[in-house]
Amino acid sequence: QVQLVESGGGLVQPGGSLRLSCTASGFTFTSSTVSWVRQAPGKGLEWVSAISSFGGRTTYADSVKGRFTISRDNAKNTVYLQMNSLKPEDTALYYCAKGGKESYVRPTTQGTQVTVSS
Numbered sequence: 001q002v003q004l005v006e007s008g009g010g011l012v013q014p015g016g017s018l019r020l021s022c023t024a025s026g027f028t029f030t031s032s033t034v035s036w037v038r039q040a041p042g043k044g045l046e047w048v049s050a051i052s053s054f055g056g057r058t059t060y061a062d063s064v065k066g067r068f069t070i071s072r073d074n075a076k077n078t079v080y081l082q083m084n085s086l087k088p089e090d091t092a093l094y095y096c097a098k099g100g101k102e103s104y105v106r107p108t109t110q111g112t113q114v115t116v117s118s
Contacts, residue, residue, distance in 0.1 A: 002026045009112030020081040022096030029077045033100045036081045038092035050100045086116045
């Protein structure tokens with residue numbers, strides 16, 4: 001079955017950076033679009049970014065455009081999210097999910113917590 005394991009979260013000050021990783025198994029990773037989504041306290045899931053199967057196309061939510069960069073290493077079955085210039089409103093549980101913005105599979109993993117606070 002599809003397995004996705006997120007890591008790399010933590011506590012960071014506003015303006016800081018973090019790099020999240022998502023390692024996948026149980027499906028043909030190289031031919032799959034993968035997204036990052038997040039859920040802030042008391043709010044619903046928010047799609048953040050997606051990367052196409054071979055990384056040729058990346059898309060971002062307006063709220064993170066210019067600050068976050070998604071990438072993938074198909075040899076490692078891993079997708080990354082480089083997050084720069086972090087803001088308190090980026091505080092959330094971050095998940096990776098199989099699929100794109102309109103089609104991602106709702107995550108059931110634990111996610112990785114990102115907290116931006118001074």
